[in-house]
Amino acid sequence: MxxxxxxxxxxxxxxxxRSNLTICGEGGxxxxxxxxxxxxxxxxxxxxxxxxxxxxxxFHDATVPDQNGAGIRAEHTGALxxxxxxxxxxxNGILSNAGSSTITIEGSEFARNGYGDGYSHNIYVGQIDxxxxxxxxxxxxxxxHNLKSRARDNLVEHSYFMDGGSGTASYQADFPNGGRVVLRxxxxxxxxNGQNGTVIAYALEGFSNSTRTLExxxxxxxxxxxxxxxxxxxxxxxxxxxTANLFAGTGSPSLxxxxxxxxxxxxxxxxxxxxxxxxxxxxxxxxxxWPNATLQGQIGLSGIPDASYVSDAPQPYTLRTLGASRVAxxxxxxx
Numbered sequence: 270m271x272x273x274x275x276x277x278x279x280x281x282x283x284x285x286x287r288s289n290l291t292i293c294g295e296g297g298x299x300x301x302x303x304x305x306x307x308x309x310x311x312x313x314x315x316x317x318x319x320x321x322x323x324x325x326x327x328f329h330d331a332t333v334p335d336q337n338g339a340g341i342r343a344e345h346t347g348a349l350x351x352x353x354x355x356x357x358x359x360x361n362g363i364l365s366n367a368g369s370s371t372i373t374i375e376g377s378e379f380a381r382n383g384y385g386d387g388y389s390h391n392i393y394v395g396q397i398d399x400x401x402x403x404x405x406x407x408x409x410x411x412x413x414h415n416l417k418s419r420a421r422d423n424l425v426e427h428s429y430f431m432d433g434g435s436g437t438a439s440y441q442a443d444f445p446n447g448g449r450v451v452l453r454x455x456x457x458x459x460x461x462n463g464q465n466g467t468v469i470a471y472a473l474e475g476f477s478n479s480t481r482t483l484e485x486x487x488x489x490x491x492x493x494x495x496x497x498x499x500x501x502x503x504x505x506x507x508x509x510x511x512t513a514n515l516f517a518g519t520g521s522p523s524l525x526x527x528x529x530x531x532x533x534x535x536x537x538x539x540x541x542x543x544x545x546x547x548x549x550x551x552x553x554x555x556x557x558x559w560p561n562a563t564l565q566g567q568i569g570l571s572g573i574p575d576a577s578y579v580s581d582a583p584q585p586y587t588l589r590t591l592g593a594s595r596v597a598x599x600x601x602x603x604x
Contacts, residue, residue, distance in 0.1 A: 270290075270291045270292075270293065271290065271291070271292045271293070272293055272294075272295040273292070273293070273294055273295060273299040273326070274294075274295050274296060274299065275294050275295060275296040275297030275298055275299055275325075276297075276299065276300065277300045277302060278299060278300065278301050278302065279302045279304045280302070280303070280304040280305070280306045281301060281306075282301075282303065282306050282307055282308040282312075282313050282314065283308055283313075283314055283315075284308045284309055284314070284315040284316075284317070285314060285315070285316045285317065285318055285321065286317045286318050287318045288318040288319040288320055288321070288347070289318070289319070289320050289321075290318060290320075290321045290322070291321075291322040291324065292321070292322070292323050292324070292326065293322075293323075293324035293325050293326070294324065294325030294326055297325070298325045298326060298327050298353075298354075298355070299325065299326050299327070300327040300329065301313050301314075301326065301327060301328050301329065301340075302329045302330055303328075303329065303330045303331045303332060303338070303359075304330070305332065307331065307332070307333045307338055308342075309342075310333050310334065310335075311333060311338065311339060311342040311364075312328075312331045312333065312338050312339035312340060312341065312342040312359070312361075312364070313328050313331045313338075313339070313340050313341070313359075314328070314340070314341050314342070315341075315342045315344060316341060316342070316343055316344065316345050316349060317344040317345060318345060318346075319345060319346040319347035319348075320345075320347040320348050321345055321348075321349050321350070322349075322350040322351075322352065323341065323349075323350070323351045323352070323354055324350075324351075324352040324353055324354065325352070325353045325354060326354045326355075327354065327355040327356075327357065328340025328341065328354075328355070328356050328357070328359060328362070329357045329358055329359070330357075330358050330359060331359035331360055331361070332359075332360055333360065336360055336384045336386065336388075336389065337360050337361055337364060337384065337388070337389050338359060338360040338361065339359060339360065339361040339362065339363060339364035340356040340359045340361070340362050340363060340382075341356075341362075341363045341364075342364050342365075343363055343364065343365035343366065343370075343372065344365075344366050345370055346368065346369065346370050347370060347371070348370070348371045348372075348373065349365075349370065349371070349372050349373070350372075350373045350374075350375075351363070351372070351373070351374045351375075351377055352374075352375050352376055352377065353375070353376045353377060354376075354377045354378075355377060355378045355379075355380070356377070356378070356379045356380070356382055356391070356392075357378075357380050357381060357382070358380070358381050358382065359382045360382070360383065360384045360389045361382055361383070361389045361390060361391075361392070361393055362379040362382040362390070362391045362392045363379075363392045363393070363394070364389075364392075364393050365393070365394045365395045365397060366395050366397075367395035367396040367397060367419070368395070368396075368397060369397070369398055370397045370398060371397060371398050371399040371400070371401070372394060372397060372399075372400050372401070372420075373400075373401045373402075373403075374392075374400075374401070374402045374403070374405050375402075375403045375404055375405065376403075376404045376405060376586050377405045377406075378405065378406045378407075378408075378585075379391035379392055379405070379406070379407045379408070379410075379415070379416075380406075380407075380408050380409055381408075381409045381410070381411060382410060382411065382413075383410045383411030383412055383413040383438075384411065384413075385411045385412045386412065386413075387412050387413055387439065387464070388413065389411075389413050390410055390413035390414045390415070390416070390417045391407050391408075391410040391413070391414070391415045391416060391438075392407070392415075392416050392417065392418075393413075393414075393417045393418075394417065394418040394419060394420050395419055395420075396419040396420065396421065396446065396477060396478070397419075397420045397421070398420065398421055398422065399420055399421065399422040399423070399424075400418045400420040400422070400423045400424070400425075401423075401424045401425075402416070402424070402425040402426070402428055403425075403426045403427055403428065404426075404427050404428060404582060404585070404586050404587070404588060405428045405429075405585075405586070406428065406429045406431075406585035406586065407428065407429065407430045407431070407441075408429070408430070408431040408432070408433065408436065408553050409431070409432060409433060409435075409436035409437075409438065409553065410436070410437075410438040410439075411437060411438075412437050412438070412439065412464055413438065413439060414438060414439050414440045414441070414442070414443045415430045415431075415438050415440070415441050415442065416430065416441070416442045416443065417440075417442075417443045417444075417445065418442075418443070418444055419444075419445060419446045419448075419477070419478075420444075420448060421448045421449070421478045421479075421480065422448060422449045422480075423444060423448060423449065423450045423451065424451050424453075425442065425450075425451070425452050425453070425455055426452075426453045426454050426455065427453075427454045427455065427580065427581070427582040427588060427599075428455050428456075428582070428585075429455070429456045429556055429582075429585045430442060430455065430456070430457045430458070431456075431457075431458040431460075431550075431551075431553050431556065432458060432459055432460030432462065432463055432551075433458070433460055433551055433552065433553035434460055434461070434462075434551050435460065435462055436460050436462065436463070436553075437462050437463065437464060438459075438463055438464065439463065439464040439465055440465070440467060440468065440469065440470045441457045441458075441459060441468050441469060442457070442468075442469045442470070443469075443470045443473075444470065444471050444472065444483075445470070445472065445473055445474035445475075446472060446474060446475065446476060446477035446478050447471065447472035447476045447477070447478045447480065447481045447506070448478035448480050448481075449478075449480045449482050450471060450482065450483045450484065451484045451486070452469070452484070452485045452486070452488055453485075453486045453487060453488070453575070453577065453578060454486070454487050454488065454578060454580070454581055454582060454599045455488045455489075455599060456488070456489045456491075456550075456556065456558045456582075456599050456600070457469065457488065457489070457490045457491065458491045458492075458493070458550045458551060458556075458558075459491070459492040459493065459494050459497075460493055460494060460551060461493050461494050461495075462494075463494045465497065466492070466494055466495075466496050466497020466498060466522065467497055467498050467499075467500070467501045467526065468490055468492055468497075468498070468499050468500070469485075469490070469499065469500050469501070470500075470501045470502075470527075471483045471500070471501065471502040471503075471506065471527075472502060472503050472505070472506060473501060473502075473503065473527060476505055480507075481505060481506050481507040481508070482506075482507055482508040482509075482510070483500075483502055483506060483508070483509050483510070484508070484509075484510040484511075484512075485500075485510070485511050485512070485514050486512045486513060486514070486574075486575040486577070486578060487512070487513045487514065487575060487578045487581075487595075487597075487598065487599050488514045488515070488598070488599055489514070489515045489517070489547070489550075489558050489598040489599040489600065490514065490515070490516050490517070491517045491518075491544050491547050491550040491551075491558065492517070492518045492519055492522055492544060493519050493544050493550075493551060494519065495519045495520030496519075496520045496521070496522055497518075497520075497522045497523070498522050498523040498524070498525065498526040498527075499516050499518065499522055499523070499524055499525070500524065500525045500526075500527075501525065501526045501527035502525060502527050502528070502529040503527050503528040503529060504528035504529055504530075505528075506529045508535065509525065509529060509533070509534040509535070510534070510535045510536075511534055511535070511536045511537075511539050512536075512537050512538060512539070512574050512575055513537070513538040513539065513570060513574045513575060513578075513595065513597050513598070514539045514540075514597060514598065515539070515540050515542070515560075515568060515597045515598030515599070516539065516540070516541045516542070517541075517542045517543060517544045517546060517547050517550075517560075517564075518541075518543065518544055519543070519544045519545075524541070537574055538570050538574045538597055539597060540564075540567060540568050540597040540598070542560075542564050542567065546560050546561050546563055546564035547559070547560050547561070547564065548561060556584070556585065557604060558598070558599065558600050558604075559583075559600050559603055559604050560598070565596075568596040568597040568598060569596055569597075570595045570596055570597060572595075573593075573595050574595065578591070578595070579591055581599055581600055581601050582599070582600075583600055583604035584604060
């Protein structure tokens with residue numbers, strides 16, 4: 270284990286090639302500021318070892334000449350785990366290669382990353398085996414996506430994806446090559462300045478992954494950008510399963526565009542409403558996705574449609590155990 274004392278480190282970049290490492294902040298977060306420097310022309314840290322854990326580290330202001338500097342450039346094999354960490358104002362938060370590897374992110378924040386060209390993102394995951402995201406907060410990506418993943422298997426739970434009132438992200442979550450995608454208990458907010466009107470995109474660059482399934486359980490999806498669509502998926506998608514989600518839009522957005530017929534989606538317990546009924550959803554500084562009284566009377570469910578949904582996240586990074594009742598959407602009672 271490598272421990273880095275909490276504090277600020279300016280221009281201190283590194284490449285990590287050793288395997289089976291844990292690198293963590295000691296006594297709080299270690300805050301790394303690129304200050305114009307980079308490792309191997311790629312970012313603040315380049316990680317190429319196998320089975321590496323990064324815990325309680327912040328990455329700020331990564332830039333490189335080709336405009337895709339990353340807080341972490343992930344060239345690892347095996348597993349990379351990023352816990353309780355932050356990525357701020359980099360050209361990419363995390364940028365990963367393709368390969369036989371996994372990435373797990375828990376309790377971490379990705380804010381205002383992206384060069385502004387649409388090719389760099391809060392996080393950009395290549396075609397790896399598996400991406401798992403839990404209890405994390407992605408917001409205000411600059412023109413690119415809040416999350417872009419080409420992984421073959423994707424599980425994203427209890428996380429927040431937001432533009433706020435002024436963010437310019439394109440998609441809140443983009444899975445351009447299909448794969449298995451499971452979104453459970455997340456909160457998505459598209460703002461009025463988003464680059465396009467779709468909130469979540471699936472397989473819009475073609476099916477490089479053999480699995481073609483998109484499943485959403487107990488998510489709240491809010492769009493204050495007029496029109497557009499909550500989801501986009503092409504006709505070659507095998508399964509779209511929507512269970513107990515709350516969709517709240519502005520200007521009558523479509524449920525699904527892109528070629529997949531919404532009538533072919535397997536639906537149960539979903540509720541569609543107006544974004545005005547979730548008035549706190551645009552506040553990045555203090556997100557509040559709890560519906561107003563009008564909508565609270567419309568989101569009740571009979572039974573438990575998803576037995577795997579046992580916790581919700583009333584604030585970013587915070588899990589609470591649920592009782593016996595369930596409503597549509599990600600937040601089950603007053604935050």
